[in-house]
Amino acid sequence: MEILEGRNLRKTYKLSRKNTVEALKGVEISIGQGEMVAIMGPSGSGKSTLMHILGLLHAPDPNHGPAPELFLAGQNVAALSDNDRTKLRARRMGFVFQDFNLVPTLTAIENVLLACDYAGIKGGAAKTAALEALGLVGLADRANHKPSELSGGEQQRVAIARALVNKPEIILADEPTGNLDSERSAEVLALLRQFNREHGQTIVLVTHDSEVGEACDRIIRMRDGRIRDHGLQASARALGGQPVAASA
Ligand SMILES: Nc1ncnc2c1ncn2[C@@H]1O[C@H](COP(=O)(O)OP(=O)(O)O)[C@@H](O)[C@H]1O
Numbered sequence: 001m002e003i004l005e006g007r008n009l010r011k012t013y014k015l016s017r018k019n020t021v022e023a024l025k026g027v028e029i030s031i032g033q034g035e036m037v038a039i040m041g042p043s044g045s046g047k048s049t050l051m052h053i054l055g056l057l058h059a060p061d062p063n064h065g066p067a068p069e070l071f072l073a074g075q076n077v078a079a080l081s082d083n084d085r086t087k088l089r090a091r092r093m094g095f096v097f098q099d100f101n102l103v104p105t106l107t108a109i110e111n112v113l114l115a116c117d118y119a120g121i122k123g124g125a126a127k128t129a130a131l132e133a134l135g136l137v138g139l140a141d142r143a144n145h146k147p148s149e150l151s152g153g154e155q156q157r158v159a160i161a162r163a164l165v166n167k168p169e170i171i172l173a174d175e176p177t178g179n180l181d182s183e184r185s186a187e188v189l190a191l192l193r194q195f196n197r198e199h200g201q202t203i204v205l206v207t208h209d210s211e212v213g214e215a216c217d218r219i220i221r222m223r224d225g226r227i228r229d230h231g232l233q234a235s236a237r238a239l240g241g242q243p244v245a246a247s248a
């Protein structure tokens, strides 16, 4: 079953009246439930723009070419209001970013609690969930530390705890290991893989690191605002099978 399916996804940024950047030029993408997929491609090829659309942070452009479609577990979400998109995102998605995006003045647990608040988890239940999430990433004993008192790898684990606290079906990670050395990067990757295996969470991550990409079930390759290769699932790779087609 597909958990995310997009068609005709376009995004043009207007820099001025005459100056525009076509960041996505009509993308079709299909992500299976429980897949762990890497998106790779040169800088500027539209990876982050695509992640923002898949993560319901931004809507695809409505207005040129065939209408965009974006299905989240079968529901067409391409034309939802900002408000409805925000609600769906808070309930069903978790985000991890390259620069961790933690609030520097808040402790680890307070950072995770922010995401609880956003997902409508309050009071004692929020505290329990936040501590549990920090426990899952091995940082229960760092709950009261501020980001500046944590290493880069630990900060990224706090960010992962924050992404997991609402038990999202989908985790979207934009270069989650981009600021980590290879050892920390392997730890973060192992953690994501663990959640994928144990909880069946679908994971889409952008990476420049081919080792990270190879550790995923499939690599989608982008270039110049388009997907140029949908990749082979690991099982299909082993059998020398056909590429996964974006479903028609
Ligand atoms: N907010 C923005 N305003 C204007 N142009 C943007 C914006 N975000 C991205 N772009 C441009 O869109 C293209 C794709 O960017 P992006 O999706 O960030 O690519 P990637 O993540 O693959 O590096 C690039 O040319 C980039 O400069």
Ligand SMILES: [Mg+2]
Binding pocket: 047, 048, 049, 174
């Ligand atoms: Mg990017």
